[in-house]
Amino acid sequence: MSGRIWTAALVVIGDEILSGRTQDRNVAQIATWLNVQGIRLREVRIVGDDEGAICEAVNTLRARNDYLFTTGGIGPTHDDITVDAIAAALGVPVVIHPEARAILEAYYASRGGLSAARLRMARVPEGAELIPNSYSGAPGIRVGNLFIMAGVPHITAGMLDRLTGQLEGGAPLLSHTVGCWVPESEIADLLGAVEKAHEGCQIGSYPFFREGKVGANFVVRATEQARMDACVDALVAALAAAGYAVEEGGI
Amino acid sequence: MSGRIWTAALVVIGDEILSGRTQDRNVAQIATWLNVQGIRLREVRIVGDDEGAICEAVNTLRARNDYLFTTGGIGPTHDDITVDAIAAALGVPVVIHPEARAILEAYYASRGGLSAARLRMARVPEGAELIPNSYSGAPGIRVGNLFIMAGVPHITAGMLDRLTGQLEGGAPLLSHTVGCWVPESEIADLLGAVEKAHEGCQIGSYPFFREGKVGANFVVRATEQARMDACVDALVAALAAAGYAVEEGGI
Known part of the structure; x- marks a missing residue:
């Protein structure tokens, strides 16, 4: 349990x-x-696609987290209002980013040219940088610790890839899962006791019903490997003492 | 555009x-x-499983919506804190609901009996009613216009089924989708103009990339059938005039 925890919304x-x-x-x-x-x-x-709702969410969440991401609403159509809403939330004007314009001009050169609607995708809150888009023309946008991403998941995946290793963070949250064919209600006290005895660890219990039987996966989370391993060992031992074998990695 | 709009969070x-x-x-x-x-x-x-975060969200959202739903955190384990957090948000004590206790006693009679952990699932904010669970013992909980549902999706589905027709609402939001093999940036102005000309209608544009080609689905939403139909007709005619055929129901 050392070090600062970095958060995002x-x-x-x-x-x-x-x-x-x-x-x-x-x-x-x-x-x-x-x-x-x-x-x-x-x-x-x-x-929803509503300026007031976007502004409220953006301003509340950026004030209390290290990073803020948004997804959706950065395309060329009338319902794409994310850039305008975020600029309003930040109190800055919307400007055409020259590099974004150049990217879009090149991308649309063989696709009918850069129309007014397409130029919308070069609009950014003043002071922004671009996040490259590996799949289509329109880039993502970074304004300080605020990251404006696409809504289409594979385009967002490409943008995340370009940001990998660029953001300061702390120790990654480690997790280890064991599965068990047991109704979670039978071993609820045991789970709580093991968690309480292992500072810096959380145990999540995720029940399921499969093949006509009930079971649960238990996920131990911690930032320190040694603490997590000790908690997993204690959990497996306690389940064994109660008559239940676990499946490593979950069921 | 008649009638009140009922909202939920x-x-x-x-x-x-x-x-x-x-x-x-x-x-x-x-x-x-x-x-x-x-x-x-x-x-x-x-x-997350955090009482402060749950309270803040519950109290903000119930104050400005007709209905509030929650999902998750109503099982028997230590990380299931939803009932306690909501009772705290409402300023009422947590009590054992006698009917929930009876349901759980019957359900667990052939499954090892009603332990203290299992009895946790009979705990409700004071004044609550139950929402029957068609799949396992633990019921959902209704406190006025606040509905506390399971996290496991098929259990929630069963609870929703039991609530069907029980909640007062307005006109359902109708929607009609047409698909088109067109880059949305080519017809962005057309979309905006059609929406603007049809009061009470929204047009959403959802681009995709499939079979090596770009296209988009356009979803027209309205509460009045006639207004929606007129907007769809105008959209299809405008797309045809621009040289694009649509596929009914979307691509």
């Missing part, structure tokens, strides 16, 4: 998520990527 | 979502179900 922007039309994939993708950078995803908000 | 509770271990399925599932009830999902927050 995420604002997922889009009516299509709130209507149920589109299944979000960016929360899990960004959470997993952040863990590797030594940064914890602490909170997520999903809001 | 959702708080997804669980470290496993924020760590990226578990892909959430409840946002899309609850959003879709709410649409059918004539209720709009307006905002979602995802928070």
